[in-house]
Amino acid sequence: xxxxxxxxxxxxxxxxxxxxxxxxxxxxxxxxxxxxxxxxxxxxxxxxxxxxxxxxxxxxxxxxxxxxxxxxxxxxxxxxxxxxxxxxxxxxxxxxxxxxxxxxxxxxxxxxxxxxxxxxxxxxxxxxxxxxxxxxxxxxxxxxxxxxxxxxxxxxxxxxxxxxxxxxxxxxxxxxxxxxxxxxxxxxxxxxxxxxxxxxxxxxxxxxxxxxxxxxxxxxxxxxxxxxxxxxxxxxxxxxxxxxxxxxxxxxxxxxxxxxxxxxxxxxxxxxxxxxxxxxxxxxxxxxxxxxxxxxxxxxxxxxxxxxxxxxxxxxxxxxxxxxxxxxxxxxxxxxxxxxxxxxxxxxxxxxxxxxxxxxxxxxxxxxxxxxxxxxxx
Amino acid sequence: xxxxxxxxxxxxxxxxxxxxxxxxxxxxxxxxxxxxxxxxxxxxxxxxxxxxxxxxxxxxxxxxxxxxxxxxxxxxxxxxxxxxxxxxxxxxxxxxxxxxxxxxxxxxxxxxxxxxxxxxxxxxxxxxxxxxxxxxxxxxxxxxxxxxxxxxxxxxxxxxxxxxxxxxxxxxxxxxxxxxxxxxxxxxxxxxxxxxxxxxxxxxxxxxxxxxxxxxxxxxxxxxxxxxxxxxxxxxxxxxxxxxxxxxxxxxxxxxxxxxxxxxxxxxxxxxxxxxxxxxxxxxxxxxxxxxxxxxxxxxxxxxxxxxxxxxxxxxxxxxxxxxxxxxxxxxxx
Numbered sequence: 151x152x153x154x155x156x157x158x159x160x161x162x163x164x165x166x167x168x169x170x171x172x173x174x175x176x177x178x179x180x181x182x183x184x185x186x187x188x189x190x191x192x193x194x195x196x197x198x199x200x201x202x203x204x205x206x207x208x209x210x211x212x213x214x215x216x217x218x219x220x221x222x223x224x225x226x227x228x229x230x231x232x233x234x235x236x237x238x239x240x241x242x243x244x245x246x247x248x249x250x251x252x253x254x255x256x257x258x259x260x261x262x263x264x265x266x267x268x269x270x271x272x273x274x275x276x277x278x279x280x281x282x283x284x285x286x287x288x289x290x291x292x293x294x295x296x297x298x299x300x301x302x303x304x305x306x307x308x309x310x311x312x313x314x315x316x317x318x319x320x321x322x323x324x325x326x327x328x329x330x331x332x333x334x335x336x337x338x339x340x341x342x343x344x345x346x347x348x349x350x351x352x353x354x355x356x357x358x359x360x361x362x363x364x365x366x367x368x369x370x371x372x373x374x375x376x377x378x379x380x381x382x383x384x385x386x387x388x389x390x391x392x393x394x395x396x397x398x399x400x401x402x403x404x405x406x407x408x409x410x411x412x413x414x415x416x417x418x419x420x421x422x423x424x425x426x427x428x429x430x431x432x433x434x435x436x437x438x439x440x441x442x443x444x445x446x447x448x449x450x451x452x453x454x455x456x457x458x459x460x461x462x463x464x465x466x467x468x469x470x471x472x473x474x475x476x477x478x479x480x481x482x483x484x485x486x487x488x489x490x491x492x493x494x495x496x497x498x499x500x501x502x503x504x505x506x507x508x509x510x511x512x513x514x515x516x517x518x519x520x521x522x523x524x525x526x527x528x
Numbered sequence: 529x530x531x532x533x534x535x536x537x538x539x540x541x542x543x544x545x546x547x548x549x550x551x552x553x554x555x556x557x558x559x560x561x562x563x564x565x566x567x568x569x570x571x572x573x574x575x576x577x578x579x580x581x582x583x584x585x586x587x588x589x590x591x592x593x594x595x596x597x598x599x600x601x602x603x604x605x606x607x608x609x610x611x612x613x614x615x616x617x618x619x620x621x622x623x624x625x626x627x628x629x630x631x632x633x634x635x636x637x638x639x640x641x642x643x644x645x646x647x648x649x650x651x652x653x654x655x656x657x658x659x660x661x662x663x664x665x666x667x668x669x670x671x672x673x674x675x676x677x678x679x680x681x682x683x684x685x686x687x688x689x690x691x692x693x694x695x696x697x698x699x700x701x702x703x704x705x706x707x708x709x710x711x712x713x714x715x716x717x718x719x720x721x722x723x724x725x726x727x728x729x730x731x732x733x734x735x736x737x738x739x740x741x742x743x744x745x746x747x748x749x750x751x752x753x754x755x756x757x758x759x760x761x762x763x764x765x766x767x768x769x770x771x772x773x774x775x776x777x778x779x780x781x782x783x784x785x786x787x788x789x790x791x792x793x794x795x796x797x798x799x800x801x802x803x804x805x806x807x808x809x810x811x812x813x814x815x816x817x818x819x820x821x822x823x824x825x826x827x828x829x830x831x832x833x834x835x836x837x838x839x840x841x842x843x844x845x846x847x848x849x850x851x852x853x854x855x856x857x858x859x860x861x862x
Contacts, residue, residue, distance in 0.1 A: 151534065151541065151600045151787055155533070409855035409856050413856060424849060424852040428847070428848035428850065428854075429799065429851070431796065431855055432781070432797075432799045432848075432851055435792075435793060436780050436784075437777070439780040442533050443533075443535035443783075447534065447535075458776070465777055513769075515765060515766075518759075518769045519765070522741070524745060524768060525749065525756075525760040527761065
C-alpha cells in the first residue's frame with residue numbers, strides 16, 4: 151500500500167500545473183453543445199495542444215501514476231475533457247496499442263494523439279444492446295475486402311467521426327461469441343448513412359449508422375478473424391477500468407460548488423440535505439481511491455484493467471445520479487425545472503450512466519459470475 | 529522506495545494478514561465462537577496469545593518491545609479480527625498498549641469508553657477489564673466537564689457508577705457509564721485516539737462485511753430451490769454483487785485513510801465501512817432465507833456486532849455533517 155509520489159512525479163505535476171495555467175486562458179470560447187463541427191474543432195484543438203506540449207499520449211502509454219496526475223491536474227484546472235476524442239483516446243487507441251500490428255499502430259495511433267482523427271464506437275445494434283454478442287451486422291469476405299451490411303445504433307460521435315471501431319459477424323455459423331471480428335472502418339466509405347438520434351437530454355449525442363455493402367480492407371481488422379469478442383473484452387475493460395478517472399475528480403469539484411450554492415441560497419440550513427452532501431463527499435473520495443487502486447493494479451498487471459472496473463462503474467454511475475438529484479434539491483423549484491440550467495443538463499445526461507457501457511444489471515452479473523464465482527443462469 | 533500509487537497490501541503485509549488469519553482460525557474457530565455466545569467472558573489465554581503475536585504492540589517502537597509497524601498494518605490485522613468476529617476490547621488494547629502497563633502483552637485487559645460521545649457512554653466487556661480509560665469532552669457531548677476540553681481519566685473497574693444494559697450482541701457484554709470520578713487525569717492525545725479508534729473500528733467492520741459476502745456466496749452456491757442452486761437466480765446474484773461492491777468501496781476508503789492518517793478520510797471510511805458491515809449482514813441474512821433467521825446461523829452475530837460498532841466512535845449525523853462542512857472549506861481553499 152502506497153499513496154506517495156516520487157520526486158520525479160511531483161516535478162511532473164508541477165510542470166503540468168504551470169503549463170495548464172498558461173495554456174487554458176489562451177483557449178477559444180467553448181462551442182454550443184449542439185454545434186458538432188464546433189465541438190470537433192475545439193476538442194481536437196485541445197488534443198493538439200496537449201500533443202505539442204508532450205502530454206498527448208498520457209491516457210495510455212504513460213505510467214499509471216503519471217496518468218492519474220495528468221487526469222487530476224487537468225480536471226482541477228478546469229481543462230476541457232476528452233470530448234470528441236473519447237473513443238479514440240480511451241477505447242480504440244488502447245485496444246489498437248494492445249492488439250494491433252506494428253503497421254496498424256503506426257497508421258492509427260499518431261493521428262489520434264495529434265488530434266487529427268475522431269473515432270466512434272460501432273458496437274451496439276437495435277437488437278444487440280446488453281446482449282452484445284447477438285449482433286447481426288455481417289461482413290462477407292470478397293478478396294482482400296469485407297463487404298459489410300447491417301445497422302448500428304447509439305453510436306456516439308458518429309456525425310463527426312473519421313473512423314469507427316466496428317464489430318461485425320464474420321462467421322454466422324460459429325457459436326455467437328466466436329464468429330465476430332473487430333474492424334477499423336473509415337466513416338467516408340461509400341454505403342454509410344448516419345442518422346442522428348435525439349436523446350432525452352435534448353441534443354443529439356449519438357446516431358444510427360446504416361451500412362449498405364460497405365467495403366473495408368481486410369488489413370483493417372485488429373486481431374485474428376472471428377476473434378473480435380476477445381478483442382472487444384479488452385476494449386470494454388479499458389472503458390470500465392480507466393475511462394472515468396477524470397470524471398470522478400470533476401464530480402468532487404461539482405460537489406464543492408453545490409455546497410457553496412446551498413450556503414448562498416439558504417438550502418444549507420436543511421440538515422437532511424447537508425448530511426446527504428456529506429455522505430456524497432465520502433462516496434466520491436472513496437471512488438477516487440478505488441479508481442486510483444484499479445489503475446495502479448492494472449499497471450502492475452500489464453496495463454489491462456481487471457473486473458474491478460465493473461465494481462467501480464456500478465457504484466460510480468449510481469453516485470453520479472445521486473449527485474445531480476442532490477443538485478436539484480439544492481436548486482429547488484423553479485431552478486430544478488429550468489431546462490436551461492447547467493445542472494439540469496448534467497442531471498439528464500447522468501441518466502445514461504447506469505445504461506451505457508453495460509447496464510448496472512449486466513455489471514452485477516459480471517461481478518457475481520466472474521469475481522464471486524456464482525453459477526451462470528438467469 | 530515508492531512504486532506506482534497502489535492500494536494493494538505488499539508481500540510483507542499479506543504475510544502479516546495471513547498469520548493473523550491463521551492464529552484466529554486455530555484459536556477462535558467456529559466452535560470457540562459458538563461457545564463464546566453461551567459464555568461471553570473473555571478468553572484470557574487467547575488474549576495473552578494475541579499479545580505474544582504482537583496484536584496490541586504492533587505499532588509500538590521495537591525499543592519498547594513493540595513490532596514497529598504502522599497504521600496500514602494495524603488495519604489489515606483488525607480486518608482479520610472483524611472477519612473472525614473476535615470479541616473483546618480490541619481497539620482499546622491496541623491504542624492503549626503504550627499507556628497502560630501489561631496491555632501490550634495481553635496480561636492486563638484495558639477498556640476505553642468515550643463518555644463525550646453523544647448518548648451512548650457504553651463500555652464493552654465491563655466485567656473483563658482490569659482498568660478503564662475514560663475520555664470526555666471536545667466532541668459536543670453532555671459530559672458535564674463544562675469547558676468541553678478533551679480529557680482522559682484512568683479508572684479502576686469499580687469506580688464508575690454503571691447501569692446494566694442487556695447487549696444486543698451476545699458476544700459483547702455492555703454497561704452504561706452513569707457517572708465517574710475525575711481523579712486520575714492522563715495526558716493522552718485524545719483527538720488522535722478518537723481518530724485511530726474510528727479507523728480501527730472501520731477495519732473491523734470491513735472484515736465483517738467481507739466475511740458476510742463469502743458466507744452469502746457459499747450458501748448461494750450450495751442451496752438448491754426449484755431444482756437449481758439459488759446463486760443462478762439473478763435476484764440472488766445481484767444481492768451478492770452489491771455486497772462485494774460495498775466491501776471494495778469501504779476497503780479503498782479504509783486503506784487510503786490508513787495511509788494518509790487524516791481526520792476527514794477516516795470519518796468517510798467509517799461511514800462507508802459501517803454501511804458495508806450492516807447492509808451486507810442484512811443481505812447475507814436475506815440470501816440465507818429462513819435458515820438465516822435462526823440462532824444457529826452465524827449471520828445474526830455479524831449483524832448485531834455491526835450495529836454495535838455503528839454506534840462507536842465516528843458515525844451517523846455528526847460524521848456526515850463534518851464531511852459536509854469540509855466541502856465548504858474546500859471551496860474556500862480553491
